[in-house]
Amino acid sequence: MFSINNMQSKKSYYLFSIPLMYHYFFKLVIYIILFVLGLIVCFPFLWMFTTSFKTLEEATTISLWIFPSNWQWENWVRVFQFAPFGRYFFNSFLVAGIITIAVCVNSILAGYVFARLKFPGKSILFAIIMATMMVPFESVLIPNFILISRLGWYNTYMGLIAPWCANAFSILLLRQAFMTLPEDYYESAQIDGCGHFSFLLYLSVPFVKPALITVALFTFLNSYNSLLWPLIITADEAKRVVQVGLTVFSGDAGIRVNLLMTASTIVALPTIIIYLIAQRYFFQESIRVGLKG
């Protein structure tokens, strides 16, 4: 109590003094630095967006004024005629969507088992799952490619989807969430005649909703943004996803900078929108889950 009073009196004493002016000066410097960095972060995005509306001549001449003199809305239509981006988007959303649903279902089930159920061999099975977290992707890349080819899934949706339908990170995350569920819940539910599946469906899943949303978001973004696996497992346009489609398009577009930027904007937009809507879920768990580059 004494120290608080002391500090408050100090503050009023310093109100118009040099330390306080320093304080405001440093705040100002911090804001200026952050503002400049914010501009550096924003600029490529802004440039990408505005260039997507420019004519070809305007897009290839550099000026500090980044906005187009007249907005070429038809770029956004032309890009779909130039390359089958509609198809690419359909593939990307289909693949990422199915992977997301599968990962959510699988990690709810597995997470619940590891958090709640008791059975022999549990710790060994859990150790096996955790061990897969240590497996770097490139070590299983070639075997998975061969395995998928042997199964006849090369250049199919199955090949794009199957290897990603479960992962240790999501299982771990949901296990942690289920662990926080009080033990009494299950006991009282059991007395009321509630089995494992109904308990899971009606009581546990609503309880772990934040963790589940996080898993869904990260899974969706990771699979939407992934490049290497779709690159090697697909062969033709019909099964190509947007990330691969964009790298191919960058070769075909050549000098058509404006159309390339339209395509990039369209590819980047879904993730940015999802991120901005659901950003609070990213910061809760971003540290534990991590995104792939």
Next chain:
Amino acid sequence: MLFSDRKNKRSSHLLPAIIMLAPSFVILIPFFIFPLFYAFQLSLWGGKRNMGDFVGLKNYLMAFQNPLFWQSFKVTIYYAMMTVPTTLILGFIIAYLLSKITRGKVFFRILFFVPYVTSTVAVAMVWRIFYNPQAGLFNFVLDYFGFSIQRWLLEPRGILHILTGGIIAPQFGPSLALVCISLFDIWHTFGFAVVVFLAGMSTIPKEYYESAQIDGARPLHILFHIELPLLTPTWLFLITVQLIRSLQTFSSFYALSPAGGRTMGTTENLMLHIYSQFYEYGYWGYGSAVAIFLSILIMTLTFVQWQWARRYVFYQ
């Protein structure tokens, strides 16, 4: 009676457990566990695709004698040396500045994280145009301030060679093209470091700051004697995570390297080396050998991180 009851309860959980774990294991065993052994088996076979003979450890030997392998190894190390420290220091400074303000803190945190969630390929396209020697922004700026223009992503000569005006040999150090990719990557991933550092800083108890302030500590004292020491676990976590990520980078290299050339091999890292040997040339065995080499490197780092995490995370 009690014993048998407990035993019953245990075994009654077994069936639902098996049913519920089955879908995950059906995916994880064939696509994550079995391939580890298969990769090693593959690495013992030579030739193209599945048409080669058993060669034992020859593929590893071939890799260690292959100048292309060492070139890509060097590129990987240079890349890690350029991106990891820069990302972390930049991320720490920004997080530190953000922790000192209240208004706009959330806004800046959201903004700085945007590049990280965006598709690498999409933003790489923008940077590729910025780096364009004829119509790019970087040459425009250099030209405006009267510097000689550069070839950026097409430049295989070393950055040190260019900066020293030709005193250092052009083969020495990372090429300008590699520096360009690193710059892009720093821009793309520093937001992650900012967010992790901010999370770390928010766990530092408020009392520490208050008592330090009462003792008359300056902001720099607080930084060096409270914030930095208490953030060692965060630093260690980020160093290993970013190091592992930089060793595995594929998308930035693939999307930014000029089609075909790869700037005379100076922008081919180990991942691209594996990709081109395995996918473009069809050397499954050799590709697997290099992949296992890289994986051992990464697994060692992961293991070190887990050891560190165990030792440092619960410091209070």
